[in-house]
Amino acid sequence: MDANNTYILGIESSCDDTSASVIHNGKILSNVVANQKIHEEYGGVVPELASRAHQQNIVPVVHQALAKANIDKKQLSAIAFTRGPGLMGSLLVGTSFAKSLAMGLNIPLIEVNHMQGHILAHFIDEKGFDKPEFPFIAMTISGGHTQIVIVKDYFDMEVIGETIDDAVGEAYDKSAKILGLPYPGGPLIDKYANEGNPKAFQFTKPKVDGLNFSFSGLKTAILYFIQKETAKNPNFIEENLKDICASIQFTIVTILMDKLKKAVKQTGIKQIAIGGGVSANSGIRTALKKAEKTMGWKTFIPKFEYTTDNAAMIAIVGYLKYQNQEFVDESVIAQARYHI
Template identity: 60%
Template sequence: MKKDPIILAIESSCDDTAVALMQGNLVLSHVIGTQKIHSSYGGVVPELASRFHQKDIVPLVRRAGALANINQKQLNAVAFTKGPGLIGSLLVGANFAKSLAMALEIPCIGVHHVQAHVLAHFIKIQGRLPPEFPFLCLTISGGHTQIVYVEDYFQMTVLGQNLDDAVGEAFDKSAKIMGLEYPGGVWVDRYAQKGDPLKFPFSKPRVKGLDFSFSGFKTQFLYFIQKQLAIDSDFIKKNLYDLCASVQHTLVNILLDKVLQAMAQTNISQLALAGGVSANSGLRQRFLRASEEKGWRLYILPLEYTTDNAAMIAMTAQLKYARSLFDNLDIVATSCCEWDS
């Protein structure tokens, strides 16, 4: 019996360097190098990010190989994130992957980052079955908010997306306004668990169709905080838990409203959640309640596969490998690229 291919995958679209080894749909090893330096700047500094990718990528590849007990001669292909993302960061991963593929004389596979978030649901996870086609996927992160209609592995249609800021940015910017550390979305989630989500009602933007807009919410929240601080300089400190809970409640409901609309329009009862914001505990609880009320099948990934990770790149590469969808070595990583079909 022919063995499934072994693929080395690299994800370097932003500030984390991730490396995974996968055979078939089974993850053999997965390691991530986190760049903590950005927290002191209140956001990702692109030049620093690419510099740390260069420093971390070789040690992480070696570590992934050691953990999986796999050497380079056993590899069948090398995969990397081709976009979208920070161009400097993408180029580090792409150039390393292409160089290794050329040296080993094996195929090179470029992977679309957001598409990989969706296909992470097909990673083999004990006790969990993947979604059945067709299904909807709510892909939510710092850069993207999309409702995707998934007919097959590489037949996806974006039904709605962010017109301006993504929901992850709305979480982080709200946290920054409250003086919380970067990345702020994690702290909003943590503090929200102790607060009253109805204490401070914020209005939701009116956007036609299935698209999203979060810039108005950020402005609304900023003006609200400025007004309250003018009255009481300790307002945030006194109301931090309730503020976080109210922000989270509003943003999650914006997402849920659009998903309800999409599911009604498509008559599909399967929903998958993907992307870093899908790790938010309040969002998971709210969507679980909705799935029970509406009779959906809801698919939620383990936390390690929600944020940017190389396992999702490897999974997508495995599916492309099976279809001989290889790339030439002149493929160029770009900050904005088309989905594969």
């Protein structure tokens, strides 16, 4: 085991993106992601189609990651893979491939929790990006997850708030669907929101105790509002799209920020790191930057390519676990539900 010359291959296949990444002593050499366009026509991820696409993509993606990193597979020190949480069929493809390759190369195998990946992506050596100091509060926001976590150390994390129903990314995508926008609609709501009036329409914020979230009621409120207004004026969406998007975004960002403020008040921790696909949202980024000035927070937002599902975040966790020699054997199985 050469700690000064560690190459880890990371593999991520939890949902609909197949990704492979090579990390060398904490520095990313390659991060290849194959997106699955097939789900667009269905307006959401179809699990069966996702796992089939992973089977087609995984070999070329891993090959490309090694080629871009300019290393031979024989130089790899270990293989890290996403064990869960995620779609079972998708996870099985990555898990099986990682196990087979590790066995073939006779190198260690490292399992990674996808949610820890989103949080620990902040520790990738990236020029111009600071790393948070322990303890810090992490908020992971994506299509499948919304969590507030106290991070005391790399692998000492405590979930103090999470969604009791739908994730924030789902709220964005379903709202976009109601407005007739194509999937994935979250980025489109963000785009139109920047040109609209956030106070144009008011949506009731769900009342949820503590630091937990709920977004299903908000989705229903948006649906009823649109149905009511389009019954009066069939062109309502078309005429007010930017204002509707701005109002939806304002409501969602307010919900997230209210819970974060509550978490800071409860814990006294003022270092905030966000991760997950929705952390690319401009409204959330703006609100966090504002909180730095008004609340005295120090906020950390990872490089854009490390926010969505990607293997670089799996590789950094693999690298950190490799240093502790936290390996698993071939009996390891994927877990659709896998808590931090």
